[in-house]
Amino acid sequence: MMNKSTASRESSLGLVVTAKQTYYPIELSNAELLAHYETVQDYHQEISLNCITQSCRLKPDSKLIDQQPELDPAKTRHIVVNFFYELALKTRVTNGIFYQAVRLYDRYCSKRIVLREQVKLVVATCLWLTAKTWGGCNHIINNGSVPTGGRFYGPNPRARIPRLSELIHLCNDSQTFDESMFTQMERHILNTLGWEIYEPMINDYILNADENCSIQYELYRRQLEHNRKWMNNNNDNALSNNKGSDSTDDEEDMRNEEDEEEDEDLTQKIQLINIKKFLIDLSSWQYKLLRFEQFEVTHGMFQLINKFTNQELGPLLQTPVPAKSTGDKIVEIYIQAILNCPEQLWENYQEYDGVEQFIGEIRDYQRHLEYLSQQKQAQYCTPPRMYQAPSAHQNFPSPPYSQQTYSPSRKISTQSDNSVFSTYAASHSSPLTPQLHSFTHNKLTPNSANGSLISLHSTISMKRTYDDKENMDPASMATSNKVNSYIVPPRAKFVGQSSSVFSSGGGSISNGNSNRSSLISLPLGNTVV
Known part of the structure; x- marks a missing residue:
């Protein structure tokens, strides 16, 4: 009676299946994927065009x-x-x-x-x-x-x-x-x-047909690890029986190298799938990406992946290549999004293989950019100079002067190429050096007190001669027009000088022993000493 009631209850519920999930053979999966890719190649262009058209519309x-x-x-x-x-x-x-x-x-x-x-x-x-x-x-x-x-x-x-x-x-x-x-x-x-x-889903642009189910690769990696452990145990038993065999060691080394290469390729494949899925989910938070087309976002995502994984990946569909500026903008949006990753997304993906390492690479890259930016700002930006006014009670030491006498009008102790009073300026012309004009008069003896060719008294004498020209003899008038015929007052005598203002000796200005001629005449009156 119990069996009949149980059977009738199960029949009323419909089909009841108690099957358990099993591993799908990886060999069969690879054969199906190969047939899929070969079929898609015949309609690749039509499929790509339809996906892009629908996404844009x-x-x-x-x-x-x-x-x-x-x-x-x-x-x-x-x-x-x-x-x-x-x-x-x-x-x-x-x-x-x-x-x-x-x-x-x-x-x-x-x-x-x-x-x-x-x-x-x-x-x-x-x-x-x-x-x-x-x-x-x-x-x-x-x-x-x-x-x-x-x-x-x-x-x-x-x-x-x-x-x-x-x-x-x-x-x-x-x-x-x-x-x-x-x-x-x-x-x-x-x-x-x-x-x-x-x-069209974004997975159609980002993920290949074999990447839609990453659990298959993870289970295959577990299967390889299990088989490798079993093989190692058998090899240990065989080595214990054949201790002196060198060929067995070489074969084991070659087998281990092949297994390591296969494990590395499989690990990179799983990491790449996890990174793609992480970026797909992260895109939903980025409102700025709505301004771009689906294929542009796809190219920007692959550009980001290639930049930090040293690979050359691209979409499986035939899509137009966006402008470089557009790709750079999308990459920058993704970098800022990863730096400010939502907490829920990070909690879900932090255990996925390869995601944490990928985020760490981007954070290191951003810190390096910030360091370079700070170095550039420090190189081209000088800090402002703050001047503090001295207080009334603040004492400053007097500047040290040489024991030689100092003249404010001429600074002989300091040689400067840009100074008017430099030695270089006296012999070479420069934009800062005044030009000494030479006159075409005959070389006359400087009879003025200031060393000039025409003094104040000579000018007055010329004026008087011109006013009294009617009472003068023409011959004497012609002779009086010469500068040498005018009466010039005697030259002023300076203390410590024997002959002239420009007489050179050796010493300071006070004793008249300067070895250079001054460019400025001293303003002394034409008085007779």
């Missing part, structure tokens, strides 16, 4: 999103995307669903006004729609008792569609949402977008 308009009255992107973007990511983690949707759900939300905000009290409902409905659109649930085993992932681990992940009961529980803080509201919002979003909710 369905791009969200950031200018219209900026006009949201209650949801300013500059203030609410971070909060909304954080709630998106929290829902994605708790509902365990597959990679790429989170990014596409945020993009669907941006498209809806480009056409409709979203009120603050409706944000959670719109966000959860967009995630629900996206998970159903890109679900990929093609497995026969689609029962609640079957673990997430389907029958096998790989090669493609089995997408999990969130249940409405889960979304209501996660969004129902004040008991305001129910299933009918979710279904109404779903139809409203579909009508607003004209039922065009499917567009």
Whole structure:
């Protein structure tokens, strides 16, 4: 009786499957991927053109999103995307669903006004729609008792569609949402977008077909580690039996080198997949990226990866190459986003292999740029000189002077090339050196007190002769016009000088022994001593 009742209960519930997940053979997966790539090559150009066209046509308009009255992107973007990511983690949707759900939300905000009290409902409905659109649930085993992932681990992940009961529980803080509201919002979003909710995923640009399911590579690495341990144990037993064999040691060394190379390639592959997934999720927080096309964001992401991983990667699709300035802007946006990585995203990806190392490389690069910037500023920017006025009680030592007598008009002790009184200026002309003009008069004896050719008394004598020219003889008048015929007062005598002002001796100015001629005549009157 118990067996019949149990069988009838199971038949009423429908198909009940208790299958367990097993490893998908890596050899079979590689054969399928090879056939996939060969088939895609025939339609590669058409597929690429269709993806780019659809992405550009369905791009969200950031200018219209900026006009949201209650949801300013500059203030609410971070909060909304954080709630998106929290829902994605708790509902365990597959990679790429989170990014596409945020993009669907941006498209809806480009056409409709979203009120603050409706944000959670719109966000959860967009995630629900996206998970159903890109679900990929093609497995026969689609029962609640079957673990997430389907029958096998790989090669493609089995997408999990969130249940409405889960979304209501996660969004129902004040008991305001129910299933009918979710279904109404779903139809409203579909009508607003004209039922065009499917567009090429960013995973189609970034991830290759073999990178959609990284768990397959991780399980394969575990399988290799297990096989290697088993082989090492067998080799140890064989070496214990054949201790004197040199060929066995050489074969073991070659086998270890091959295993290390294979492990290194597999590790780099897993790290690269994790970095790509991290950047895809990080893009959802960056509102500035909405100004660029999908293929431009893709090229900027690959430019960033190649810069810090020393690789040459690119999108699998045939896309136009954006301008260098555009790529540099996108790289700068990603660098700033990584430096200010959201806490939830970092907590989720810090255990992924390769992500922490990639973030560390970018932080070291940014610190190096800041160091170079500081060095450049210190090189070209001099600190301002602050002058402090001396106080009344402050004493300053007097400047040291030489024991020689000092004349303010002539500084002989200091030789300067730019000074008017320098020795160099006396013999060589420079822009700072005054030119000595020479006159075309006959060489006359300097009879004036200042050493000039025409003195004040000679000028007066010439004037008197010109006024009295009617009473003078013409012959004597011609003779009187000569400068030498005028009476010149005797030269002024200086203390300590024997003959002339410019007489050279050896010593200071006070005793008249200067060995250079002055460029300025001393202002002494023409008086007779």
